[in-house]
Amino acid sequence: xxxxxxxxxxxxxxxxxxxxxxxxxxxxxxxxxxxxxxxxxxxxxxxxxxxxxxxxxxxxxxxxxxxxxxxxxxxxxxxxxxxxxxxxxxxxxxxxxxxxxxxxxxxxxxxxxxxxxxxxxxxxxxxxxxxxxxxxxxxxxxxxxxxxxxxxxxxxxxxxxxxxxxxxxxxxxxxxxxxxxxxxxxxxxxxxxxxxxxxxxxxxxxxxxxxxxxxxxxxxxxxxxxxxxxxxxxxxxxxxxxxxxxxxxxxxxxxxxxxxxxxxxxxxxxxxxxxxxxxxxxxxxxxxxxxxxxxxxxxxxxxxxxxxxxxxxxxxxxxxxxxxxxxxxxxxxxxxxxxxxxx
Amino acid sequence: xxxxxxxxxxxxxxxxxxxxxxxxxxxxxxxxxxxxxxxxxxxxxxxxxxxxxxxxxxxxxxxxxxxxxxxxxxxxxxxxxxxxxxxxxxxxxxxxxxxxxxxxxxxxxxxxxxxxxxxxxxxxxxxxxxxxxxxxxxxxxxxxxxxxxxxxxxxxxxxxxxxxxxxxxxxxxxxxxxxxxxxxxxxxxxxxxxxxxxxxxxxxxxxxxxxxxxxxxxxxxxxxxxxxxxxxxxxxxxxxxxxxxxxxxxxxxxxxxxxxxxxxxxxxxxxxxxxxxxxxxxxxxxxxxxxxxxxxxxxxxxxxxxxxxxxxxxxxxxxxxxxxxxxxxxxxxxxxxxxxxxx
Numbered sequence: 001x002x003x004x005x006x007x008x009x010x011x012x013x014x015x016x017x018x019x020x021x022x023x024x025x026x027x028x029x030x031x032x033x034x035x036x037x038x039x040x041x042x043x044x045x046x047x048x049x050x051x052x053x054x055x056x057x058x059x060x061x062x063x064x065x066x067x068x069x070x071x072x073x074x075x076x077x078x079x080x081x082x083x084x085x086x087x088x089x090x091x092x093x094x095x096x097x098x099x100x101x102x103x104x105x106x107x108x109x110x111x112x113x114x115x116x117x118x119x120x121x122x123x124x125x126x127x128x129x130x131x132x133x134x135x136x137x138x139x140x141x142x143x144x145x146x147x148x149x150x151x152x153x154x155x156x157x158x159x160x161x162x163x164x165x166x167x168x169x170x171x172x173x174x175x176x177x178x179x180x181x182x183x184x185x186x187x188x189x190x191x192x193x194x195x196x197x198x199x200x201x202x203x204x205x206x207x208x209x210x211x212x213x214x215x216x217x218x219x220x221x222x223x224x225x226x227x228x229x230x231x232x233x234x235x236x237x238x239x240x241x242x243x244x245x246x247x248x249x250x251x252x253x254x255x256x257x258x259x260x261x262x263x264x265x266x267x268x269x270x271x272x273x274x275x276x277x278x279x280x281x282x283x284x285x286x287x288x289x290x291x292x293x294x295x296x297x298x299x300x301x302x303x304x305x306x307x308x309x310x311x312x313x314x315x316x317x318x319x320x321x322x323x324x325x326x327x328x329x330x331x332x333x334x335x336x337x338x339x340x341x342x343x
Numbered sequence: 344x345x346x347x348x349x350x351x352x353x354x355x356x357x358x359x360x361x362x363x364x365x366x367x368x369x370x371x372x373x374x375x376x377x378x379x380x381x382x383x384x385x386x387x388x389x390x391x392x393x394x395x396x397x398x399x400x401x402x403x404x405x406x407x408x409x410x411x412x413x414x415x416x417x418x419x420x421x422x423x424x425x426x427x428x429x430x431x432x433x434x435x436x437x438x439x440x441x442x443x444x445x446x447x448x449x450x451x452x453x454x455x456x457x458x459x460x461x462x463x464x465x466x467x468x469x470x471x472x473x474x475x476x477x478x479x480x481x482x483x484x485x486x487x488x489x490x491x492x493x494x495x496x497x498x499x500x501x502x503x504x505x506x507x508x509x510x511x512x513x514x515x516x517x518x519x520x521x522x523x524x525x526x527x528x529x530x531x532x533x534x535x536x537x538x539x540x541x542x543x544x545x546x547x548x549x550x551x552x553x554x555x556x557x558x559x560x561x562x563x564x565x566x567x568x569x570x571x572x573x574x575x576x577x578x579x580x581x582x583x584x585x586x587x588x589x590x591x592x593x594x595x596x597x598x599x600x601x602x603x604x605x606x607x608x609x610x611x612x613x614x615x616x617x618x619x620x621x622x623x624x625x626x627x628x629x630x631x632x633x634x635x636x637x638x639x640x641x642x643x644x645x646x647x648x649x650x651x652x653x654x655x656x657x658x659x660x661x662x663x664x665x666x667x668x669x670x671x672x673x674x675x676x677x678x679x680x681x682x683x684x685x686x
Contacts, residue, residue, distance in 0.1 A: 212648050219597055
């Protein structure tokens with residue numbers, strides 16, 4: 001079974017600290033929602049769907065640790081905790097979706113104890129649905145995957161980016177389970193090297209062939225016809241199909257089109273934000289310069305250099321051959337396809 | 344004055360160890376040609392033109408340390424040293440050009456002592472001509488540079504990649520000296536981060552504004568119109584204009600065309616290899632996996648992952664708006680333009 005990076009056990013959230021992979025497999029035990037917020041902010045848990053699940057459990061921890069004796073007080077505390085959790089990272093859609101859904105469960109409850117129970121149940125449901133959804137997503141995608149397929153993927157949209165199984169890498173797993181012969185080329189994905197640290201780690205752990213390249217090596221690889229399809233995850237998808245994903249994704253999408261290789265986005269429908277008409281309105285998180293200038297604490301640039309470090313970019317829908325979700329495959333024109341899918 | 348990374352002093356080659364930049368400025372004193380070969384192989388000196396100059400001085404050291412008392416013995420030793428030096432790195436054209444030119448100076452000499460003197464003089468001439476050539480190249484390029492110009496460059500084609508002044512960054516310097524308002528966006532250039540370590544360092548040292556980005560951030564930057572032109576160096580240019588340069592260059596070239604930003608190659612004519620009809624015959628050096636999996640010795644990928652680590656890629660001539668050399672600007676069609684330039 002592929003790894004599941006979040007587990008609810010004994011009233012605590014056990015969480016795999018992904019900043020320490022691949023060298024150390026360290027599990028944290030989080031007991032309140034501020035620890036969860038810190039874990040999201042520091043990217044101990046990352047990947048839009050996994051962040052959503054973590055946020056939901058964060059709210060569950062806020063409910064369980066609250067000393068409120070009436071619903072009104074509890075809800076006031078939960079709303080504050082929800083805001084704190086949602087504020088940690090702005091670009092991904094799933095975090096606010098999951099936290100709001102969990103909060104709504106509390107709002108529907110009739111007394112404090114049932115509110116606490118409902119919040120936890122809702123978080124667990126989101127976790128369970130995420131894994132089931134990823135398996136469905138993988139099955140839907142099978143028709144797009146040749147019998148012998150070399151995938152190219154960027155960043156990590158795997159089991160580690162979700163509650164389990166993965167979105168982009170869930171497709172790889174589903175294809176392997178269906179008897180197809182699969183291998184993956186993983187881009188390193190600077191600045192935080194999720195491809196090297198996480199994608200390679202989880203694929204090798206599951207016995208799936210993986211070749212690592214630097215981000216700069218994508219073009220020559222596609223040019224010599226070495227890959228059959230590109231599949232990436234998503235952090236937020238606008239109503240027209242424009243997709244925010246890890247910085248570097250747009251480069252890959254342009255290069256894929258240049259070489260006639262189909263470029264697919266794989267994400268749960270909780271990533272789709274129908275309130276945004278286009279990707280132009282997606283807020284792109286800018287992260288600390290040190291991620292670029294001092295990876296892993298080792299300084300590789302002069303201290304006084306200016307740095308631009310956007311964590312995400314937006315791939316325009318024209319470059320996307322299909323958006324694959326747990327509900328099926330959306331194809332262009334996306335405005336109507338996504339609107340129908342989200343109805 | 345911009346830095347000059349190689350200096351002949353007191354019968355030794357002083358060489359700036361670029362693997363230690365930007366944190367430490369360490370100068371090595373090399374006394375024989377095997378030390379020079381090691382320095383090239385380990386990329387203590389790098390950049391095709393700088394490697395050429397180092398190789399020429401390597402041969403000078405071989406001549407000066409030889410105990411040969413007759414021309415025939417000396418030449419035999421020098422030919423062996425030349426082979427050793429040329430074998431260190433296969434892709435760049437300038438190394439073999441410079442070493443062969445230096446060797447020819449020995450071959451023309453009438454006695455052992457004058458052979459030794461000629462070899463050293465030739466190496467010094469190559470060094471001097473490289474700097475003068477870069478200044479001429481920068482002047483030729485002025486017509487391509489707007490009065491306010493934001494350059495994008497990849498890797499380091501600067502003073503550190505040459506005997507001094509630089510090729511791509513020589514154009515930036517020439518534009519600044521001509522009173523233009525210039526700034527540079529430098530890509531990190533994984534795996535060895537020459538953009539972060541070297542380009543940023545030498546530009547800030549000369550007071551030129553520099554912003555560092557990861558390689559994955561090139562597309563969004565070009566898409567929002569933030570750069571006026573792309574200029575890169577070259578390791579080998581085929582007769583049709585196809586250009587081998589640091590891995591990642593081809594990505595940048597495709598993205599530049601996608602966004603209508605002119606993509607220029609800047610290199611001395613010693614980089615042009617008229618014996619190759621196209622870039623398809625350029626030998627691409629594959630370097631150690633550890634450059635990707637353990638940058639600076641810090642492991643970031645599982646030990647058993649497969650790695651592809653080509654050090655260079657080839658940008659087809661169709662993507663290149665002009666090739667700028669010390670002799671002038673070559674424009675498409677390159678087959679005739681380069682042939683005329685090299686006559």
